[in-house]
Amino acid sequence: MLEVENLSKRFGGLTAVRDISLSLAEGEILGLIGPNGAGKTTFFNCVAGAMAPSAGRVRIDGRDVTGQKAHKLCRAGIGRTYQIVKPFAGLTVRDNVMVGALNRAESLAEARRFTEEALEITGLAPIGDDLASSLPLPRRKRLEVARALATRPKVLLLDEVMAGLNPSEVDRAIVLIRAIRDSGISVLIIEHLMRVIMAVSDRIVVMHHGDKLAEGKPAEVMADPRVVKAYLGEGFNA
Amino acid sequence: MGRTVDRFAALSLLLLVLPLFAPLFISDSYTLHFIWKILFWAALASAWNLAGGYAGQFSLGHAAFFGIGAYTSVLLYLKLGISPWIGMLVGGALAAGFALLIGALTLRLRGAFFALATIAFAEVLRIAVVNMRDLTGGAEGLSIPFAPGLGNMMFSGRAGSVVLVAALLLAIAVVTLIVERSRLGYALAALKEDEEAAEALGVDTIRVKLISIALSAFVSALGGTAYAFYILLIEPSTVLSIGMSVEMALMAIIGGMGTVLGPAIGALLIVPLSEYLRAEFAGSFQGLYLLVYGAILILMVMFMPNGLMSVVRDPRGTLRRLTLRRRTERGRKGDA
Numbered sequence: 001m002l003e004v005e006n007l008s009k010r011f012g013g014l015t016a017v018r019d020i021s022l023s024l025a026e027g028e029i030l031g032l033i034g035p036n037g038a039g040k041t042t043f044f045n046c047v048a049g050a051m052a053p054s055a056g057r058v059r060i061d062g063r064d065v066t067g068q069k070a071h072k073l074c075r076a077g078i079g080r081t082y083q084i085v086k087p088f089a090g091l092t093v094r095d096n097v098m099v100g101a102l103n104r105a106e107s108l109a110e111a112r113r114f115t116e117e118a119l120e121i122t123g124l125a126p127i128g129d130d131l132a133s134s135l136p137l138p139r140r141k142r143l144e145v146a147r148a149l150a151t152r153p154k155v156l157l158l159d160e161v162m163a164g165l166n167p168s169e170v171d172r173a174i175v176l177i178r179a180i181r182d183s184g185i186s187v188l189i190i191e192h193l194m195r196v197i198m199a200v201s202d203r204i205v206v207m208h209h210g211d212k213l214a215e216g217k218p219a220e221v222m223a224d225p226r227v228v229k230a231y232l233g234e235g236f237n238a
Numbered sequence: 239m240g241r242t243v244d245r246f247a248a249l250s251l252l253l254l255v256l257p258l259f260a261p262l263f264i265s266d267s268y269t270l271h272f273i274w275k276i277l278f279w280a281a282l283a284s285a286w287n288l289a290g291g292y293a294g295q296f297s298l299g300h301a302a303f304f305g306i307g308a309y310t311s312v313l314l315y316l317k318l319g320i321s322p323w324i325g326m327l328v329g330g331a332l333a334a335g336f337a338l339l340i341g342a343l344t345l346r347l348r349g350a351f352f353a354l355a356t357i358a359f360a361e362v363l364r365i366a367v368v369n370m371r372d373l374t375g376g377a378e379g380l381s382i383p384f385a386p387g388l389g390n391m392m393f394s395g396r397a398g399s400v401v402l403v404a405a406l407l408l409a410i411a412v413v414t415l416i417v418e419r420s421r422l423g424y425a426l427a428a429l430k431e432d433e434e435a436a437e438a439l440g441v442d443t444i445r446v447k448l449i450s451i452a453l454s455a456f457v458s459a460l461g462g463t464a465y466a467f468y469i470l471l472i473e474p475s476t477v478l479s480i481g482m483s484v485e486m487a488l489m490a491i492i493g494g495m496g497t498v499l500g501p502a503i504g505a506l507l508i509v510p511l512s513e514y515l516r517a518e519f520a521g522s523f524q525g526l527y528l529l530v531y532g533a534i535l536i537l538m539v540m541f542m543p544n545g546l547m548s549v550v551r552d553p554r555g556t557l558r559r560l561t562l563r564r565r566t567e568r569g570r571k572g573d574a
Contacts, residue, residue: 048438074440082438088431099428102421103440111421151440 001026001186002047002078002155007056009039009046016042018210020056024155029177029187031201031218033194035231038207040190041083044157047188048080049073060155074103079153081144083160083190087132094119094128096143100150118150121179123172137164142173149180156180158189162196174199198222206230246551247415250499254411257404261397270396274403274468276509281407282461283489283501288414289454290487291495292423293447294430296349299340299356300458301482302363303333307459308466308477309367312380315390322391326463330456336363337455341448357480364478379473382466391467399468406464407502410457414498417453426450430496458486488531492538494547503546508534 002024009017017039024030032040046053049070058066065076079100088096097115105111119125122142127135132143141161148156162173170193177200181187191197197204197218204221206214208230214221221227260273282304289295310332311325344355367374374380386394393399417423425446428436433443466472476482485508493504508531515527542548548555 050434050438069442070434070437071440071442074438080438082435086432086435088428088435090431091427095424095427099424099436099441100439102424108419108421147435147439 003059004047005057007046008054009042010054015210020212022205024186024188026186027181027184028202029181029189029200031197031204032188032190033197033204034207039210040207041159044080044159048078048157074151077154079148079151080157081148081159081161085140085144087140087143089133091132092129093124093132093143096132097146097150100147103151114150118146121149122146122176138169153185155186155188158187160190160192162191162193170196247498254408258401261400267396270400274396274400276505277403277407279489279509280502280505281403281410282458282486283505284407284410284414285454285457285461286486287490287495287501289451291490292426293450295447295451296353297356298353298483298487299360300486301478302360303337303455303458304462304482305478306333306336307462308472309374311463312382312466312472321389322463322467326460329463330459333455333459334452337451338448341451345444360483364474367474367478377474379471382470384470403464406460411498488535492534492545494545497547500545500547
């Protein structure tokens with residue numbers, strides 16, 4: 001579904017992402033973790049077209065989309081959320097989602113249907129007419145997901161959509177992510193909450209200082225001494 | 239978008255249809271001229287609103303589009319005898335082309351920098367028109383011999399011209415309503431709020447920006463033709479002036495950017511005010527109206543950033559915001 005090959009991103013002398021390759025199968029959930037500053041969000045930005053990669057290839061469904069603009073990538077099937085949420089504050093929740101829904105809808109009527117579906121799945125339907133500016137952070141995060149879902153992506157990139165949620169909200173979010181996967185969408189998720197990553201991921205990729213440190217099943221990766229060292233520093237033994 | 243909004247849109251249109259019938263009830267020449275002025279500015283502010291209000295493209299160079307409309311139709315009429323009805327469409331097309339050029343060159347500029355760039359383009363055009371004396375009549379401008387007739391867009395009474403600008407205003411409002419409800423409307427609203435997020439949701443922001451400014455330029459140019467064939471004199475120091483651009487923006491801001499009725503409300507307030515100030519203080523305090531404009535603008539931006547329309551749409555909310563603001567300010571002083 002999504003293939004990333006040797007992707008690098010340099011800012012002047014700083015290499016934020018170095019030679020990362022990964023692939024995502026249809027209906028798979030891949031967790032992307034790493035300490036702060038590991039380059040996870042930069043990696044997302046390169047894949048979703050918010051910035052052009054310095055080197056490497058991004059393919060979706062076998063089609064090379066490297067370096068294309070964000071709106072083209074969205075049309076190609078990449079949906080994304082922002083870690084720092086970007087709601088259209090002056091619009092209602094419903095109209096926020098409508099903007100995304102128009103990405104693939106042939107008509108306004110169809111877009112309205114996509115919108116209601118996305119609001120339903122994310123549980124935002126009851127507050128559809130509220131202004132986005134009136135929402136507290138957890139709901140803004142959910143709005144990010146609803147908008148991205150409404151674009152009808154093949155691959156959904158979720159960037160820390162659970163930060164700031166309380167435990168019961170996290171449980172609901174986990175259910176939501178599984179439901180998204182079950183609807184046939186592949187999910188690439190950045191998350192600091194280990195409980196979430198362990199619960200939803202089929203595989204995990206660990207980034208550290210821009211490099212890919214480890215990749216594998218959640219339990220394997222967590223047992224990897226290099227990963228433990230990256231998170232906890234020298235002197236700890238798993 | 240919502241059902242209440244649709245009812246509001248119907249009401250707006252109804253209000254904007256009324257001026258078409260003004261000449262049936264009013265025959266006094268001065269009053270008709272006054273009404274013409276209000277309608278004219280309402281139309282221009284509405285034209286500006288399509289790019290400045292809906293897309294957040296804060297242009298202060300719209301006089302360029304207005305001027306292109308005026309000069310194109312006048313030149314076609316004077317030199318080739320082409321009817322202004324055709325000339326206005328040619329002028330509109332040229333203005334839209336010029337807008338695409340400006341738009342393409344200023345795509346990366348945001349906020350104040352975009353505004354400054356548009357001023358520069360409009361000034362370049364004004365200076366060019368002043369210097370192309372053979373074609374444009376230079377600084378003295380071009381005057382149109384009065385030859386009444388529907389085909390010439392000139393009317394022996396003022397009623398014809400009033401109906402014409404009323405129709406133009408209505409047409410722009412209809413275009414605005416259609417845009418608001420279309421795919422483009424959602425894209426514009428998204429673009430205005432957050433460009434990056436709009437891109438990520440599949441909005442081609444560059445294309446949307448260009449469409450909005452070209453559309454806005456086209457209808458501004460129609461206003462230019464209507465002006466030229468009513469006033470019968472166009473000169474660069476008025477039709478291509480910064481003042482022209484600023485007033486278009488000002489009325490839309492005061493009335494309420496990004497709303498159908500806002501610019502018309504702005505014109506309804508500002509035109510009588512400026513007429514009064516200019517007449518009252520013509521001798522002693524020339525230019526006082528500019529000071530008053532400035533003061534109104536500052537007050538509006540501080541207390542009613544969404545314009546007078548916010549009061550019409552949500553009176554209680556506005557009141558709450560005003561009082562809340564005062565309370566928090568008092569609170570802050572108390573803390574200090």
